[in-house]
Amino acid sequence: MKDDIATAEQIAERARWMRRRAMQMVHGKGLGHIGGDLSAADILATLYFGVLNFDPARPDWPERDRFVMSKGHATGVLYTALCAAGYFEDELLESYMAPGSRLNGHPNRNYLPGVEANTGPLGHGFPIAVGIALAAKLDGSDRRTFVLTGDGEQQEGSNWEAAMVAAHNGLSNLTLIVDRNHLQQGAPTAETTALDPLDAKYAAFGWEVHEVDGHDPAALLARLGAPGTDRPRAIIAQTVKGKGVSFMENLAKWHHGVPSDEEFAIAMKELA
Amino acid sequence: MMDGASPSSTFDCRKAWAATLEELAASDPRIVAVVNDSVGSSNLAGFQKAFPERLVNVGIAEQVMVGVGAGLANGGKVPFVSAASCFLTGRALEQVKADVVYSGYNVKLVGQSSGVAYGELGATHHSIEDFAWLRALQPLTVIVPADPWETEAAVRWAASHDGPVYLRLSRMQVPDLGPDANGARSFEPGKARVMREGADATIIACGTTVHLALEAADSLAGEGHDVRVLSMHSLSPLDETAVLAAAATGAIVTAEEALVSGGLGGAVAELCAAHAPVPLERVGFTGFQKTGDVATLFADAGLSGQGIAAATRRALSRKAG
Missing domain, CATH: 3.40.50.970 (Thiamin diphosphate (ThDP)-binding fold, Pyr/PP domains)
Structure with a gap:
């Protein structure tokens, strides 16, 4: 939907809807990963409504831009983005993680249009994205590939294999976005296995590296929409886990915490 | 070619x-x-x-x-x-x-x-x-x-x-194994190739062990045993029809260059135990292998014409018993 690029204000509005809907899904089912959903909402909204070239009526269109959701646990934000992008009706979101639902706890491309890979185990999406970008390069196509990983996910060694292969092959059509919310499941990344200096690591691996405010659609739009150079591009999006809900922000326990009815009411008020 | x-x-x-x-x-x-x-x-x-x-x-x-x-x-x-x-x-x-x-x-x-x-x-x-x-x-x-x-x-x-x-x-x-027992060559996943017909017992092999199974069948023929040999080139999907037909010969031997548990021997055992219990001897490896040249490792596991023939005799004797 490249021809229909949203403004930063429109992207912010879509992200607000995605946050509210994801909150309803997680509260309704009593399962999910709301902290990471909220941290990635502005990134996905920017991609789907301001950057990616795709056609929900033709999910297999060969020339579509690809988005690989490597942090596959954040299905609340992925499914709401795909729904808002027109891949399926809102009604389907009601079946989130229900028995036999197409909306599995982690995405499944065989059930759901718009999903590029069955991610979930961490460190898988980035290597797959490298292969997707290689295929585009072999075809001489200008289609682009974007992949989002969590920041804790960067601890998986497969990412660094992928980083080397992408740089070696000059994959200027590939953009890695790291959802840098500084928290993993149980603790801050800095207290688990520290990642910093993440920017210097990617630069040393031969990548073009940028930092961006992961909650500023205008900044994300400018950065994600910018043309590539001769190298793959890493964008470290500084985010807040639980963004938008005061009592969830920056707390690891909301990685997969589920709000009580009372907390849900407050959260929806804050996200209004 | x-x-x-x-x-x-x-x-x-x-x-x-x-x-x-x-x-x-x-x-x-x-x-x-x-x-x-x-x-x-x-x-x-x-x-x-x-x-x-x-x-x-x-x-x-x-x-x-x-x-x-x-x-x-x-x-x-x-x-x-x-x-x-x-x-x-x-x-x-x-x-x-x-x-x-x-x-x-x-x-x-x-x-x-x-x-x-x-x-x-x-x-x-x-x-x-x-x-x-x-x-x-x-x-x-x-x-x-x-x-x-x-x-x-x-x-x-x-x-x-x-x-x-x-x-x-x-x-x-x-070696080049040549045509199937019917004189033709055909390859289809899920369809075992019958490399030698036989009615007394069946050796089910795959990959590097098929020619050894044929060797075994040759030597058993000299003892009066008419042994079928299958090339089970497709481990998954398994040719269940061919395995059940093998069970009907009354004795089965599997031979594989792999762990028997969970491998071809495991697959045949699962199917036969459920549908056609039959004397079954499984030739292959049973754990981490020590260092050694290929010939030694094969011989120690019984992966030879002689070893597979011996396993077939065991299966035949259980059938008789």
């Missing part, structure tokens, strides 16, 4: 694999090869020379190798991901599971130098667990060719099939 070879000739099936892939790639631009610094061991130097841009060498990095394969398939390519099978199936097992089979991508995984081909290098480099690991992943077609002709047929079939495939190749010298 191998017609005219003398019966005593033996072949390294990697040549058939590489020649067939090069031929197919010449007419199908979707075919790409992905390797982990394994151009030489995969016999892909010719492919690399002919199609340099279509050979992706990720270096010594099996996880990204398999992930890249899935991504290339997403982009419409037909990737043949080729590496020593011990690393392809062990190191990258989760990528094989999630990125290829569960995601349903059209990736061809090609395990080279499988089994105990790297005998002296020890159990880290043996790939005898792969049958058990990959048979558990459905729907993944697992093919174990026994000779150059089956190898060529398997590569052609894999290239034409839309779905994940594991080709388990060997670098061991094997």
